[in-house]
Amino acid sequence: MSNKKNNPIFVTQPALPPLDEFTKSLEKIWDSKILTNNGPFHKKFETTLSDYLGVKYISLFNNGTLALITALQTLNITGEVITTPFSFVATTHSLWWNNIKPVFVDIEPNYFNLDPKKVEAAITPQTTAIMPVHVYGNPCKTVELQKIADTYGLKIIYDAAHAFGVEKNNESILNFGDLSILSFHATKVFNTVEGGAIISPDKKTKERIDHLKNFGFTDETTVIAPGINAKMNELQAAYGLIQLKYVNKYIAKRKQVANQYREGLKKVSGIGFLSDAEGVKHNYSYFPILIDAKKYGKTRDKIYEELKKQNIYCRRYFYPLITQFPTYKGLDSARIENLPVAKRVAEQVLCLPIYPDLEVKFIKKIIKMIEGKK
Numbered sequence: 457m458s459n460k461k462n463n464p465i466f467v468t469q470p471a472l473p474p475l476d477e478f479t480k481s482l483e484k485i486w487d488s489k490i491l492t493n494n495g496p497f498h499k500k501f502e503t504t505l506s507d508y509l510g511v512k513y514i515s516l517f518n519n520g521t522l523a524l525i526t527a528l529q530t531l532n533i534t535g536e537v538i539t540t541p542f543s544f545v546a547t548t549h550s551l552w553w554n555n556i557k558p559v560f561v562d563i564e565p566n567y568f569n570l571d572p573k574k575v576e577a578a579i580t581p582q583t584t585a586i587m588p589v590h591v592y593g594n595p596c597k598t599v600e601l602q603k604i605a606d607t608y609g610l611k612i613i614y615d616a617a618h619a620f621g622v623e624k625n626n627e628s629i630l631n632f633g634d635l636s637i638l639s640f641h642a643t644k645v646f647n648t649v650e651g652g653a654i655i656s657p658d659k660k661t662k663e664r665i666d667h668l669k670n671f672g673f674t675d676e677t678t679v680i681a682p683g684i685n686a687k688m689n690e691l692q693a694a695y696g697l698i699q700l701k702y703v704n705k706y707i708a709k710r711k712q713v714a715n716q717y718r719e720g721l722k723k724v725s726g727i728g729f730l731s732d733a734e735g736v737k738h739n740y741s742y743f744p745i746l747i748d749a750k751k752y753g754k755t756r757d758k759i760y761e762e763l764k765k766q767n768i769y770c771r772r773y774f775y776p777l778i779t780q781f782p783t784y785k786g787l788d789s790a791r792i793e794n795l796p797v798a799k800r801v802a803e804q805v806l807c808l809p810i811y812p813d814l815e816v817k818f819i820k821k822i823i824k825m826i827e828g829k830k
């Protein structure tokens with residue numbers, strides 16, 4: 457069976473809320489004429505979302521990147537920030553936009569998150585914070601990282617763009633560190649088309665974030681800081697409120713897809729995948745496999761191209777590493793000899809299609825192709 461004539465299968469496909477429900481919300485917006493600036497849908501979405509996630513305070517944003525940039529502004533982070541090369545480029549770009557020097561540290565080999573064992577050696581008098589990423593939604597080693605941060609007086613801002621709904625020992629992963637950011641981009645587990653958020657631990661911090669995302673206004677005539685415009689609008693918030701009713705269903709379906717891949721691929725020599733960490737409630741946002749070319753008999757790029765020819769578009773998240781891009785390449789910490797684990801994973805990783813409506817026949821086809829039986 458070739459998928460050539462059919463629609464292409466991408467690494468993800470957004471789940472959209474039922475159109476009739478969204479239309480009802482749109483009618484309310486058309487009646488009220490309130491489109492943005494902390495309107496009724498925005499207010500309701502913030503409280504409903506913080507209850508759902510099990511976090512204290514949440515500030516909604518128009519995307520995750522501006523949430524990251526604003527999180528750094530909120531804590532007045534300057535100088536150098538320790539971060540990972542194995543992420544989406546927005547993680548490091550948020551530092552660049554704040555005139556902060558990124559200092560790259562290698563990842564650990566189990567879940568590909570920033571390796572706490574290597575962080576200490578990268579701390580200098582200029583270091584003010586650590587920006588780790590819960591890659592693929594797998595929690596970072598939060599306890600070890602916090603210990604280092606406490607010892608050296610550093611802040612931690614988690615890029616939790618992949619970690620919507622993830623819990624560790626029944627606690628939201630978003631409650632670790634000083635701040636966490638989320639992305640609700642169309643490609644993420646939970647989407648508001650574009651969107652994002654900052655999770656903060658106390659009211660004062662939330663208020664500061666809310667001022668910063670609205671030009672620095674605290675009231676009609678007072679501007680306390682050079683803020684930006686990063687507000688979520690009422691259409692996004694209304695859409696998000698409906699999405700929230702269905703997100704558990706979306707995640708349950710993703711889990712089924714992940715389990716089918718695991719079952720189908722477990723006996724294929726040279727193919728590795730991540731297992732669910734103990735005590736962690738996962739969101740199955742991605743399904744990365746690692747291809748050991750020697751054992752598998754084929755490189756990652758070869759199988760990636762073969763799948764592409766069948767109209768199946770996997771993604772090599774995160775290849776190239778952020779340290780390969782011209783903006784960061786020249787930095788000392790970007791030298792590839794310092795990042796052996798990230799280098800290997802970036803060469804071996806392939807993210808297979810995973811989304812709620814992915815049909816079983818395509819899952820089977822992908823497994824067959826990777827097995828080399830097709």
Ligand SMILES: *Cc1c(COP(=O)(O)O)cnc(C)c1O
Nearest residue numbers: 519520521544546547617639641
């Ligand atoms: C998606 C993503 C972002 C950026 O979020 P946007 O909402 O697209 O701006 C940041 N970091 C990581 C790790 C991401 O995957």
